[in-house]
Amino acid sequence: MSEAGSASENGDWESLARAASLRGADGEDQVDLLRELLSFRLDESPYAIPVERVREIVRVRKITSVPKMPSWVLGVVALRGEIVQVVDLRMRLGIPSKSTSRQSRIIVLHGDDDRITGMLVDAVDQVLRVNEDAFQNAEVSTESGAVNELCVREGEFVSIVDVDRVLELRAD
Amino acid sequence: MAARRSKAKAPAKKAPRRAAKSSARRKANREFVSEAEEILDRMREDLVDLGDQRTNGIEVDPDLVNQIFRSAHSLKGLAGMFGLDGIGKLAHHMEDILDGLRLGRIAIESPAVDLLDSAVALFTALLVDIEDPALEEKHTRDIAELIRRIDSAVEEPAPAADELAGLALDPSLLRALTEYEEHRLRENIRRGRHLALVDSTFEIIAFEEGLSELSAAIREVGEVVSTLPSPGDAPESQIRFSLLVATDMAADQLSSHLDIAGASVREVRRASQAEAVESVESTSVSGRPRDQASRPSATEAAASPPSAAQAAGREAASVDSRSATARPETAELESLRSISDTVRVDIRKLDELMNLVGELVIHRNAIESIAARLSTDASAARLAAELTKTNKQLDRKLKELQAGVLDVRMVPLRQVFEKLSRVVRRLRRDQDKNVSMDFRGADTELDKLIVEQLVDPLMHVVRNAFDHAIESPADRRAAGKPEDATIFVQAFQRGNHVVIEVRDDGGGIDRAKVRAIAESQGLVSPDDELTERETLDLIFLPGLSTRGEISETSGRGVGMDVVRANLAALGGMVEVNSVVGRGTTVSMTLPITLAIIQALIVGVAEHRFAIPLNSVLETLLLEGHEIQRSEDREILNLRGDALTLRRLSEEFELSGTRNDGKQYAVVLGMGEQRVGLLVDDLHGQQDTVIKSINGPIREIAGIAGATELGDQGVVLVIDVSYIVGESTRRMEAA
Amino acid sequence: MQRILIVEDSATMRSLLASTLEDLDAAVKITEASSGFEALRCLPREEYDLVVTDINMPDINGLELVSFLKNNDAYSKIPLVIVSTEGSDRDREKGLELGADAYLVKPFDPEVLRQVARDLLADESGAE
Incomplete structure (x- = not known):
């Protein structure tokens, strides 16, 4: 259902012009200042990744384990005809693994090239628009090195996860 | 290997x-x-x-x-x-x-x-x-x-006072306009265009077709500012759309232009205009509303679309210039039509279709097993037989559909060859080498997806030939060769595969040098005995290929490991043959398409795997005592020959397997090599579509991909060449 | 079983809305439409208990969709939530005037959306 084509793909003039004008009218000037992030939780702590790296969010489904994989790769799932590896973000960040709950979600990420990867998180929150000023370097280099920035949101620190770092293959 | x-x-x-x-x-x-x-x-x-x-x-x-x-x-x-x-x-x-x-x-x-x-x-x-x-x-x-x-x-003109208030429009329509649409509406009013409401009712199940036809007809002469849906007269099955249209035509002319039965057009008056709302119904009664509506001027009606300018009441001069442009417009339309029997399709859409076919195959398999279950029930046997028959027909049609979709994906190699030729032209300009290209078999067709994946490795091989294999003109003269070198690129079909050969008449690969460098890198030991072929195959080792010197002296090596990996990912292979002083041939063999294959489903503990059936020679049920040990390996007496056995549980480090008692041996064959793979269970054959695995880990040793089986979720597909190769290597090492 | 129709052209946003609404206490079935036209096609197929729509979409806009639903006897009682980046007062006013039951501005707070959805679904089942 959600895959069905829409008029925008047909590229008719009206929708193109509309899209262009919308970007021009209210997007352009703010784009440089605002960053859009998808926030989610591991335990109760907030994390976020850039929205443009998110392809979709799906519920947890049967994960087929794959032999000889690093422990942080849980296995593979089928996603509308595609087979996708699922990374346990908890383990990747050095947080002890735990069983999935009703809130658990797999965030499907765009990797480099055309590849996609699933990332298991405890719960998905919302899309944040955060002003560039609210970001700061994480300063402390963690073991995984995957959290390189923090942003303040309603008095709480949100850890910004470097997606490329999470997906980077290191010799284990 | x-x-x-x-x-x-x-x-x-x-x-x-x-x-x-x-x-x-x-x-x-x-x-x-x-x-x-x-x-x-x-x-x-x-x-x-x-x-x-x-x-x-x-x-x-x-x-x-x-x-x-x-x-x-x-x-x-x-x-x-x-x-x-x-x-x-x-x-x-x-x-x-x-x-x-x-x-x-x-x-x-x-x-x-x-x-x-x-x-x-x-x-x-x-x-x-x-x-x-x-x-x-x-x-x-x-x-x-x-x-x-x-x-x-491109400075925006200052916004004028709000003209929208005075429009004779239903407030609910105005309310449903976004700010952008309001902006467009103002823009059109400012230009003095006519505004019209075009209403049309469609069946809900098929409204998009009718609506897009109507919108397209309107766009020929104007702009659709907004599209407001409302319930039709039969709200459960119909939907009405009110299109707010800006155009240079008056309502009656727009109506006759649209020529679509059931569409009603009415002019939207502004405060400054007359209060009355003029309504022109383009009824389905007349059947040819164009004639009716164009009555004021018979000659106009006979000519192609009524002139927009005339409606707008402009002077004659501008009418002339308009009709002058009108003709090329129709000519262009015709030419568009004539080329539109070919369609450019996004490959992803074809992938989706292919996936759908794959899913249909899974459902067909499910129906088959239901039919099989039914046939054991005496009371349902007759129905089961009919179901089986119908399923067979479904299967035939599915195969045709699959072939049809595959056929659409096939593209000739010509474009790739043209790209290669451009690259070589550029290289020739930059380097002092006179190399001509000779392409054969440009019409050979391959799956578009494979062709795309092929461009890089092929480019690599051709560049290697150009940069390293072809000697300088002076060296060529000294070797008694013509100064002009040639790189032959030839593609041809062989069975279910396409072979692409890149052959040069350069210096060839010096095996002794390859060996020396491999030894100096610790990639082979000086004691290793290697055949000629094995020595040549050393160039596929990544450690070797990163060194620049070998490529310069011997003509090959840069990134050949990458070429091999790319081709393996496509289910293909690459081979090199070379004669010192005469030249080198790199042959790439690729499957024509990534089609549906038959697979044997096997089980170890709770895990299931698929093995492509074309590599399975036979399956055997073994009693524990039939398995013999010979040093550190297990073997089986298979009709007098010793067959090496490998346990899948050990290969993939799986626990919970049955280690004694009955085992199944799946006899795998690739090339000359045979291996018996021990598994716990066999779960029958299935049609499967092998898919690559997305994710950060690019290569999983022993796994060629995965497939989705209706009832069992994702099942990994075993890379037979890995199992067989690994086994042979162990034997050689022993 | 509560049926919810989500109309949104951005895949990420659609998936996020779906994910948020899947966590209502009641059992829900979510249908995702990627455009207004698709929504129009979905509507006759199922009886929805809630529609959540974006405003800016490529074919018809969310306000037009709201207007359609509210003017159609078959759908006029379905509770409607607009979730949009168009945060201007005028758009909000328009949406509510047309009959939307709630208007949330992106980025929305998932808990708020869930609460709004719970309330609207409860109202609806109470009315019947």
């Missing part, structure tokens, strides 16, 4: 990944350039036409402007996809000019229009130097400068 697996493993993980990243970037740039070039070519032609209309004082053809807009838009989208922000921004500003032009905000005489040409010229320059980081800053400056000029040329 055996040597490459063993030595390749450890270093294989790191090196190619780095290489893959930068080569991905280069590849991306190349893709961008080739697509962008196409768009720019089209733009250039269109801008010439626009220039002609401009100098001849003809009113600008809106379709032409649309077309240029679309080109700019495509370019913007493309740049966005490839992360080229500068180009994207400039394209976006081009859109502004074109948008203004189309809305009449910018006059055709405006200097802004000249900037379109400047933009295309700048794009052209940018594409040439896209790979040169030194010029990046200059490009950024050039783009910024041009954008500044465009911005100052």
Whole structure:
């Protein structure tokens, strides 16, 4: 259902012009200042990744384990005809693994090239628009090195996860 | 084969990944350039036409402007996809000019229009130097400068007082306009265009077709400002759309232009105009409403679409110039029609279709097993037989559908060859080598997806031949060869495979040198006995290939591991043959398509795996005592021959397997080699579509991909060449 | 079983809305439409208990969709939530005037959306 084509793909003039004008009218000037992030939780702590790296969010489904994989790769799932590896973000960040709950979600990420990867998180929150000023370097280099920035949101620190770092293959 | 697996493993993980990243970037740039070039070519032609209309004082053809807009838009989208922000921004500003032009905000005489040409010229320059980081800053400056000029040329006129209040429009329609649509509405009022409401009712199940037909007809003569749905007379099954339309035509003329039964057109009056609402019904009664509505002038009706200008009540001169443009417009429509029997299709859509076919196959399998279960029930036996029969017919049709979809995906290699030839022309310019290319079999067809994956490795092999294999003209003379070298690229079909050979008449590969370097790198020990072939295959080792010297002295080696990996990912293979002094041939064998294959499903503990049936020679049920030990391996007496056994549980480090008692041996064969793979259970055969596994881990040893089985979820597909190769290697090592 | 129709052209946003609404206490079935036209096609197929729509979409806009639903006897009682980046007072006013039951501005707070959805679904089942 959600895959069905829409008029925008047909590229008719009206929708193109509309899209262009919308970007021009209210997007352009703010784009440089605002960053859009998808926030989610591991335990109760907030994390976020850039929205443009998110392809979709799906519920947890049967994960087929794959032999000889690093422990942080849980296995593979089928996603509308595609087979996708699922990374346990908890383990990747050095947080002890735990069983999935009703809130658990797999965030499907765009990797480099055309590849996609699933990332298991405890719960998905919302899309944040955060002003560039609210970001700061994480300063402390963690073991995984995957959290390189923090942003303040309603008095709480949100850890910004470097997606490329999470997906980077290191010799284990 | 055996040597490459063993030595390749450890270093294989790191090196190619780095290489893959930068080569991905280069590849991306190349893709961008080739697509962008196409768009720019089209733009250039269109801008010439626009220039002609401009100098001849003809009113600008809106379709032409649309077309240029679309080109700019495509370019913007493309740049966005490839992360080229500068180009994207400039394209976006081009859109502004074109948008203004189309809305009449910018006059055709405006200097802004000249900037379109400047933009295309700048794009052209940018594409040439896209790979040169030194010029990046200059490009950024050039783009910024041009954008500044465009911005100052495309100043928005000050907004006029709100004209919307005085419109004789249902307030609910006005309320449903977004701010942008309001803006468009004002824009059209300012231009003095007529506003009309076009109502039409459709069946809900098929409204899109009818609606798009209507919208398209309107767009020929105007603009659809908004599309408001409302319930039809039979709300459960019908839907009505009210299209707010801005056009130069009066309502009656619009009505006759639309010529669509059931569409009613009514003029939307403004406060300054008469209060009355004129309504013209284009009824289905007349059948040919065009004739009826065009009654005022019979000659007009006979000619092609009623002139818009006449409706607007302009003077005769402008009518003439309009009808002058009207004719080329219809001519263009016809020519569009004649080329439209070929369709460009996004490969992803074909992938979706292919996936659908795969899923249908899974359902067909399910029906088959239901039929089988039913047939054991005496009371349902007759129905079961019919179900089986119907399922067979379904199967036949599915196969046809599959073949049809596959056929659509097939493309000739010609384009790839043309790209190669361009690259070589450039190399020839840069280097002092006279090399001619000889292409054969350009019409050989391959799956589009395979062709795309093939471009890189093939380019690599040809570049290797050019850079390293072909000697300098002086050396060639000394060796008694013609100074002009030739690289032959030949493609042909062999069974279910396509073979692409790249053959050069260069210096050939010196095996002794290859061996020496491999030894110096510790990749082989001086004691290892290698056949000629095995020595040559050393060039596929990643450790070896990263060294520059061998490629220079012996003509091969740069990135051959990457070539091999790329081809393996496609289910293909690469072989090298070489004669010192005579030349080298690299043969790449590829499956024609990534089609549905038959697989044997096996089980170990709770895990299931699929094995492509074309590699399975037979399956045996073994009692524990039949398995013998010989040193550290297990063997089986298979009709007098010793068959090496491998346990899948050990191969994949799976626990919970049955280690004694009954085991199944799946006898795998590849080339000359045979291996018996021990598993706990056999779960029958299935039609499967092998898919690559997405994710950070690119290569999983022993796994060729995965497949989705209806009832069992995702099942991994075993890479038979790995199991067989690994086993042979162990035997040789022993 | 509560049926919810989500109309949103951005795949990420659609998936996020779906994910948020899947966590209502009641059992829900979510249908995702990627455009207004698709929504129009979905509507006759199922009886929805809630529609959540974006405003800016490529074919018809969310306000037009709201207007359609509210003017159609078959759908006029379905509770409607607009979730949009168009945060201007005028758009909000328009949406509510047309009959939307709630208007949330992106980025929305998932808990708020869930609460709004719970309330609207409860109202509806109470009315029947």
